[in-house]
Amino acid sequence: MKVGVIGLGMGRAHLQAYKAFAQAEIVGIADLDESRLKASAAEYGIGHTFTDYHQLLALPELEAVSVCLPNHLHEPVTVDALRARKHVLVEKPMARTPAEARAMKEVAEASGKVLGISMNYRWIVGPDSWYLKHLIEQGRLGHIYYVRAYTLRRRTFPRGHKTWFTQKALSGGAALMDMGPHLLDLAMWLAGDYRPKQVSGTTRTALMTDTDVDDFGVVLVRMAGGAAIYLESTWASFTRPGVGLVVMGTEGGAILDLSAPQGKRLTVMGAEGETHQEITPVDIQLPFTPEASIQEHFIRRVAAGQQPETTAERGLAVVQVIDGAYRSSQSGHEVVIE
Ligand SMILES: NC(=O)c1ccc[n+]([C@@H]2O[C@H](COP(=O)([O-])OP(=O)(O)OC[C@H]3O[C@@H](n4cnc5c(N)ncnc54)[C@H](O)[C@@H]3O)[C@@H](O)[C@H]2O)c1
Structure with a gap:
């Protein structure tokens, strides 16, 4: 092609x-x-x-x-x-x-x-992302009812740096608009549900006060299938940086730490009787070959x-959540997505 x-x-x-x-x-x-x-x-x-x-x-x-x-x-x-x-x-x-x-x-x-x-993040953090999705599809984690996603940065651009990214009219936003799509896409994919119903969010420009974009945003999304997705994103903050997802299901859970190298990136939790187990797969053999890139x-x-x-439908769902979060932050009310 x-x-x-x-x-x-x-x-x-x-x-x-x-x-x-x-x-x-x-x-x-x-x-x-x-x-x-x-x-x-x-x-x-x-x-x-x-x-x-x-x-x-x-x-x-x-x-x-x-x-x-x-x-x-x-x-x-x-x-x-x-x-x-x-x-x-x-x-x-x-x-x-x-x-x-x-x-x-x-x-x-x-x-x-x-x-x-x-x-494109599921391709970037393979094979762990594919393996986790495979475990979920096999029912190994039971019903997924919660995904918490976070992308925390201390600083994205130095103060005074002018770029289209830091102008809301050109970018549409920053903390949520820039990294939100990657994490929301991963969260909805792992939850198996791209139908956001209600969005509640708070955003603010806490540190990057020489810009008009959000450097902090949190969003709670209620999905049509009943799962809850929570996203926390900073473009600048006083915290330890990191990117990842915490998945909770009725039979098991997982932590996908996107900041960690392969071999330390995925942790899967389950139970054997009354004993809770935690494993970190290191040599993942997938039952299929994923594409190398999006x-x-x-x-x-x-x-x-x-x-x-x-x-496009999934891209739109993600944009609706981000837009809903900005509107919810302004109004102080939950936003219903049509
Ligand atoms: N998927 C990812 O991991 C990822 C990573 C970084 C950026 N992005 C996305 O990629 C997009 C671009 O971001 P970037 O970091 O490359 O920005 P950038 O500013 O580095 O690059 C944008 C390029 O577009 C060119 N350009 C601007 N207007 C143009 C026009 N009218 N015609 C032709 N060229 C024009 C600029 O000259 C520049 O080279 C954004 O939407 C961003 O969110 C995605």
Whole structure:
């Protein structure tokens, strides 16, 4: 499949993943920054480079494109790409608002092209993530009723650093909007439920007071199936940094510590009679071979005429939770998701 990448910050990771997958061929890239274009073209031997992404989308041979732009450009550029009849893998968050995400989903459905959202952490923290999901699917943890996710940073950018990330009009938010999609996607995936019903949240700008974005956010989500998801996220805080999830089921539980190296990342809890057990799998043998990256997954699904795991619908559900948390924080009330 002939692919392109728009935006060469995180987009460079997309190039690397496409390069590593034999079924993908990179035909072109686009970025406003000519030095980034030049560097990536040289590194990956790419013939077509454009400062205007419309010219990339006009290449007739191009079949799919990664949109790796600042958040405020996800909706317009994804829509342009879908209308140009390209499949799209757009970076997280899918969009700044549910309205933008819904518009993207509708254009994808009308175009018949595939729209996937690059909520890629389950690929990044394999094999532990896959093994945990496998145990859950086998019923080894019983019914999952709670997932607590956390992503705690001491500092993301130095004070005074100006970037689109720290301007709410461009990013849509920070602590929840930036890391929230990864953790909410993992939590909903492990809970087996992407149907958020009610959201209660509190956000604030506690330390990054030279910006208008949240550096702290907590959200409680009640899912349609009855599970509760709790997310705690900081972009700046006085705490010990870490990223992970705590999963509780009626027969067992698990802790997936994304900050830990493989071999120390997953802990699974269970019981043998009255004895509680705790194991840390070190040499995981999966009963299947997961794709090496979300890019490989996306290309394989598109080639098979299927939707990827991280669909537009799931991307929208995640954005609805984040938006609900911001609105709940403002109003002081729980937000019901339609
Ligand atoms: N999945 C992940 O783990 C992950 C990690 C980092 C960033 N991201 C996401 O990737 C996206 C981009 O973030 P980033 O860190 O790469 O930002 P960045 O600012 O480093 O890179 C954005 C690039 O887009 C280019 N650009 C801006 N406007 C453009 C336009 N109109 N046409 C063409 N190019 C344009 C800029 O020149 C820049 O090179 C964001 O949505 C972010 O949330 C995802």
